[in-house]
Amino acid sequence: MADLTDEELSALDAHWRAANYLAAGQIYLLGNPLLTEPLRPEHIKPRLLGHWGTSPGLNLVYTHLNRVIRRRGPDVLCVWGPGHGGPAVLANAWLEGSYTETCPDVTRDAEGMARLFRQFSFPGGVPSHVAPETPGSIHEGGELGYSLAHAYGAAFDNPDLLVACVIGDGEAETGPLAASWHSNKFLDPVHDGAVLPILHLNGYKIANPTVLARLPEHELDRLLHGYGHHPLHVSGDDPAEVHRALAAALDTALDHIADIHRTARAEGIADRPSWPVIVLRTPKGWTGPAEADGLPVEGTWRAHQVPLAGVRENPEHLRQLEAWLRSYRPDELFDADGRPVPRVLACVPDGPRRPGATPHANGGLLLRELPLPPLERHAVRVDAPGAALHEPTRVLGGLLADVMAATADRRDFRLVGPDETASNRLDAVLDVTDKAWQAGVLPVDEHLGRHGRVMEVLSEHLCQGWLEGYLLTGRHGLFSSYEAFVHIVDSMVNQHIKWLRVSRRLPWRRPVASLNYLLTSHVWRQDHNGFSHQDPGFVDHVLNKSPEVVRVYLPPDANTLLCVADHVLRSRDHVNVVVAGKQPCFDWLGLEEARAHCARGAGIWEWAGTEDGRREPDAVLACAGDVPTQEALAAAQLIRRHLPGLAVRVVNVVDLARLMPHEEHPHGMPDHEFDALFTRDRPVVFAYHGYPWLIHRLAYRRAVHPNLHVRGYKESGTTTTPFDMVVRNDLDRYRLVMDVVDRVPGLAVGAARVRQAMADLRTRHHAWIREHGTDLPEVADWRWDAG
Structure with missing residues (x-):
C-alpha cells in the first residue's frame, strides 16, 4: 500500500x-x-x-x-x-x-x-x-x-x-x-x-x-x-x-x-x-x-x-x-x-502541471516552424514540357530527407506509413534516420534503429493514431499510404477533421500542424496488383467534410509535387490529401512555372492547347491527376494532328477545391473566374483521377455544367497493363478525342473518320495486350511533341 x-x-x-x-x-x-x-x-x-x-x-x-x-x-x-x-x-x-x-x-x-x-x-x-x-x-x-x-x-x-x-x-x-x-x-x-x-x-x-x-x-x-x-x-x-x-x-x-x-x-x-x-x-x-x-x-x-x-x-x-x-x-x-x-x-x-492546463494538450503553444529546404535544391530541370521523366515521390523523398536532417536535434518531424516507405520511393529519408524499432534485429534487416523517426507498421489505424497524437502535441509529420488502403482510416480522419473544425472556433486553442496524407501507388498504377488495390475514393470521402479544414491536391509532375508538399507542410489546422504517382512521370513544368500553377490551383497550359486567343475555344480538355494529365495531353496532340482547325484549350487542376464556388470553400473560384477558365457554354471533357461524379458534384452550380463530361475511374479494374486500366475506364486518349468529336457542335460529320480511327485504335489495343502482354508501342513509347 x-x-x-x-x-x-x-x-x-x-x-x-x-x-x-x-x-x-x-x-x-x-x-x-x-x-x-x-x-x-x-x-x-x-x-x-x-x-x-x-x-x-x-x-x-x-x-x-x-x-x-x-x-x-x-x-x-x-x-x-x-x-x-x-x-x-x-x-x-x-x-x-x-x-x-x-x-x-x-x-x-x-x-x-x-x-x-x-x-x-x-x-x-x-x-x-x-x-x-x-x-x-x-x-x-x-x-x-x-x-x-x-x-x-x-x-x-x-x-x-x-x-x-x-x-x-x-x-x-x-x-x-x-x-x-x-x-x-x-x-x-x-x-x-x-x-x-x-x-x-x-x-x-x-x-x-x-x-x-x-x-x-x-x-x-x-x-x-x-x-x-x-x-x-x-x-x-x-x-x-x-x-x-x-x-x-x-x-x-x-x-x-x-x-x-x-x-x-x-x-x-x-x-x-x-x-x-x-x-x-x-x-x-x-x-x-x-x-x-x-x-x-x-x-x-x-x-x-x-x-x-x-x-x-x-x-x-x-x-x-x-x-x-x-x-x-x-x-x-x-x-x-x-x-x-x-x-x-x-x-x-499548480499552473501548467494541472492536467487541464498542460501545454501538451494545446500543441500550438509548443509548435515550431518546420525547417524546409529551398525547393531549388530538389527541383528537376525542365528544358521543355515532357522532355524528361522522373518519379515524383522519389524527388519528394529527397526533400523529406533534408527535413529529417534539419530536425535531427529537435526531433519534431516523423514520417509514418504501413510498410511502404521504400515502395513509395521515399527511401532517401532512410539515409538520414532509421525506422523506429525496439524489438529484435537480425543480420538481414536494414534501416532498423532504436532512435529512428520513420514509423512503419502494417496498421493504418496505428499510423493515423500515432500521427494525430504527434501533431496535436505540437509536432509535424506526413502519412504516406497506398491510395486504396487509406480508406481503413476513414472514420479516424472524420474525427480529426471534426476536432480541427471545432478547435478553430476556440480562441484558446492554438493552431497545430496539418495532417498531411501522401497517397501514392494509386489506382492507375496498380495494374499489376489488380482490383483489390484500385480505389481512388478517399478524396470523395474527405471532400464531404468541413470545407474550412479539408484540402485535396493532385500535382501532375515532380516539381508541382514539391510545391504542394512545401505548402502543406507549412500549413496549419488542415487535413491535406496529396495524390501523386511513384512511377516515372513526364516533367511538364519548371520550378517557377510549377510555383505559379500551384498558387493558382488551376490554369491554362497554353503550350498544350491549339487556341489562338482571338476567340473562345471550341472545346476544353481539362485534367486533374498525373495519369489523366498525360492522357489529356496525348489527346490534345492527336487533335492537333488530326483536327488542326479545332481550337482546344487545355486546363490542368491541381487544387480540386478550386472547382467549388467560393461561397462553399475558401479555395473555390468566383463564377467569373471559373467561367473565364472553362467558358460558360463550350464542351468540357474532363479527365479526372478518381470517380467522375465528384467533379460533377463540385461543379454542379457552374454555368458550364450542362456541357461538362467527366471521364475517370468507374470501378472497372483487374490485373492488366497500365494503359488498359485507362481504356477499361474510358479515360484513355482515344476516348477523350472521341468525346471531343461527339460534343463540339457540327464536328461529328466532318470528323467521322477521325473518330472511327480512334475507336479502331482501342480495338487494336485490346487485341495487342492479350497477345503480347504489353501496351501498344505507340503508347509505351509516347512522348509529348507540340509539332
Whole structure:
C-alpha cells in the first residue's frame, strides 16, 4: 500500500466525491446546484443526456494523477479513452480552475457551477463527450478505439512527458485498440516519453458485458505480459481500500518508468523494457443508485448512461436522485459561495502541471516552424514540357530527407506509413534516420534503429493514431499510404477533421500542424496488383467534410509535387490529401512555372492547347491527376494532328477545391473566374483521377455544367497493363478525342473518320495486350511533341 496518511486519504476522497458530485450534477441539474433547497422537478433538465457509468472511475484516476503530479512533479498528459465520460473530465477541469481559464464565465463558484451544469449536453453548450472544448484533451471521445495510439503519438520525441491513457474495457474490444498494444515496440526510452495505460474494467458496455472484464485475472495477465507489459492490479468497491491501492500502484508504476529511463539514458542499456500497465477494476456507476424500479443499477450495464431516467415525472426517482447527490455531502466540499474548500484542492497541482492546463494538450503553444529546404535544391530541370521523366515521390523523398536532417536535434518531424516507405520511393529519408524499432534485429534487416523517426507498421489505424497524437502535441509529420488502403482510416480522419473544425472556433486553442496524407501507388498504377488495390475514393470521402479544414491536391509532375508538399507542410489546422504517382512521370513544368500553377490551383497550359486567343475555344480538355494529365495531353496532340482547325484549350487542376464556388470553400473560384477558365457554354471533357461524379458534384452550380463530361475511374479494374486500366475506364486518349468529336457542335460529320480511327485504335489495343502482354508501342513509347 502507498504511504498515505489519514489526512492525505481524506483529501483524496474529498476531491473524488466533489468530482463525482459535479459529474452527476451535469447530467441532471438545471438549477439548485448546491442543493440549498429540496430538489423539485423544475431543477431537472428536460432531456437527460450523458454517461454516468464510467465517470466515477475517470474521476478516481484524475484525482490520483493530481496526487502524483503534485508529489513528483512530472509533466503529465491525460488521454481519456472512455471519452463519453465527458462530465468527469469537465468536473475535474472545473475543480482545478483550468476550465474557468478557458471559459471565464464558468467561474469556480455557485454561479459558475450552475453554468457548468446547464451547458452540459444542452443547446448552445458543450458536448457530452470529451471534445476540443475540454481543457487538457487531445482526444475526441465520440468514437472509441484510438486512445492508446494517440497516447503513444504524444509520447514520441517527448522525453519528459508521461502520458496516462485510460482505456475503457468496451474500447479495448476494438481492432485499433487491440493493435495499439504493440506501440511499445516503437517507443524509444532514450528520446521518447512514457505511456502508462490504465485499463479500466467496470464490466459492461451499453447493454452487454465486456470481454476483458470477464477474463480470469491470470488469463488477462498472460495477455498483457504477452503485449510486453507488467500489470499492476487494483480492484474493489471500498473507497478507502481502492484509494490506497491505486496510490500504491501509481507509485510503483512511476518508479518502474523512472528505472527504465535511467537505465536507457544513463547506463545505455538497450534491451526492450516491460512497461507497467495498471488494471483498475471498479463497479460501473460506482457510488450511484444501487437499484431503480426494483432492478440493480450500480455495477451493471444499467448504470452506463442515465441511471434514473424519469426524474421529472417520477417522484421516487426524484427522491433517489436527491439522496444520491446528497450522499457526496456537498456542504463539506463547497463553501457557501460554491467554491471548493481547501481540502478538496489539497491534491491539485499548480499552473501548467494541472492536467487541464498542460501545454501538451494545446500543441500550438509548443509548435515550431518546420525547417524546409529551398525547393531549388530538389527541383528537376525542365528544358521543355515532357522532355524528361522522373518519379515524383522519389524527388519528394529527397526533400523529406533534408527535413529529417534539419530536425535531427529537435526531433519534431516523423514520417509514418504501413510498410511502404521504400515502395513509395521515399527511401532517401532512410539515409538520414532509421525506422523506429525496439524489438529484435537480425543480420538481414536494414534501416532498423532504436532512435529512428520513420514509423512503419502494417496498421493504418496505428499510423493515423500515432500521427494525430504527434501533431496535436505540437509536432509535424506526413502519412504516406497506398491510395486504396487509406480508406481503413476513414472514420479516424472524420474525427480529426471534426476536432480541427471545432478547435478553430476556440480562441484558446492554438493552431497545430496539418495532417498531411501522401497517397501514392494509386489506382492507375496498380495494374499489376489488380482490383483489390484500385480505389481512388478517399478524396470523395474527405471532400464531404468541413470545407474550412479539408484540402485535396493532385500535382501532375515532380516539381508541382514539391510545391504542394512545401505548402502543406507549412500549413496549419488542415487535413491535406496529396495524390501523386511513384512511377516515372513526364516533367511538364519548371520550378517557377510549377510555383505559379500551384498558387493558382488551376490554369491554362497554353503550350498544350491549339487556341489562338482571338476567340473562345471550341472545346476544353481539362485534367486533374498525373495519369489523366498525360492522357489529356496525348489527346490534345492527336487533335492537333488530326483536327488542326479545332481550337482546344487545355486546363490542368491541381487544387480540386478550386472547382467549388467560393461561397462553399475558401479555395473555390468566383463564377467569373471559373467561367473565364472553362467558358460558360463550350464542351468540357474532363479527365479526372478518381470517380467522375465528384467533379460533377463540385461543379454542379457552374454555368458550364450542362456541357461538362467527366471521364475517370468507374470501378472497372483487374490485373492488366497500365494503359488498359485507362481504356477499361474510358479515360484513355482515344476516348477523350472521341468525346471531343461527339460534343463540339457540327464536328461529328466532318470528323467521322477521325473518330472511327480512334475507336479502331482501342480495338487494336485490346487485341495487342492479350497477345503480347504489353501496351501498344505507340503508347509505351509516347512522348509529348507540340509539332
